[in-house]
Each structure stands twice: as structure tokens, then as C-alpha cells.
Amino acid sequence: MAVFRILEATARPGTIDRVAELLVQQQQEVVAHAEGIVFVQSLRSGDRVLAVSSWRSVEDMQRYLDRPVTGTFYRALPELLMGMPSVRTFEVISPDGAGDGWRSA
Numbered sequence: 001m002a003v004f005r006i007l008e009a010t011a012r013p014g015t016i017d018r019v020a021e022l023l024v025q026q027q028q029e030v031v032a033h034a035e036g037i038v039f040v041q042s043l044r045s046g047d048r049v050l051a052v053s054s055w056r057s058v059e060d061m062q063r064y065l066d067r068p069v070t071g072t073f074y075r076a077l078p079e080l081l082m083g084m085p086s087v088r089t090f091e092v093i094s095p096d097g098a099g100d101g102w103r104s105a
Helices: 016-029 058-065 068-076
Strands: 003-010 037-045 048-055 086-091
Touching: 003 058, 016 037, 016 048, 016 068, 048 058, 058 086
Parallel strands: none
Antiparallel strands: 003 048, 003 086, 037 048
């Protein structure tokens, strides 16, 4: 079943550029090359950031999360953020019951 993972956070004053740099680096160097990635995008609005990724399966996403480089990324965030980031995972709802989110017309 396809899943989306959404990270949402607010940067501490003066750290938004570093937060954005970390997100883009992780996106380009790690997430974009991970097995099972379908889509990844990082967004910024003032001092807020949003990172969205879509995965073919929960297992693909979990393999990415289990990588040491991913742990390093997540450990670097708290000192740059106001509180902990909100991280949520959503399963794709599919009208045909397949759950992969992709249908041919």
C-alpha cells in the first residue's frame, strides 16, 4: 500500500536557512535515491517547513527510516526547531481497493 510521510516544523529564529539546507540535502542525496520513493518535495513559508514524501509501500519507507544517514538527519533537527517536528504517515485511499494510489484511465 502506498504511503505519504509528512514532516512539518517551525524553525528557531535565525535557523530557517540551515533547516532548509538540511531538508534539501537529505532530499537530493538520500531520499531521491531510496528504493521505493515515488515523490519527494520540501516547502518553506517564512519560518515553517514542510517535507512530503510518497513511498510505494510502508516497507520501502521503513527501509529509508532505518538507514543511519536518516537517523543522523533527524538527530540534527531538534536544535534548529521550535519543539519537535510533527511527522505523520498516511496510507493512500484507493477507490479500487488496490491501495497503491495509481490507476490507469
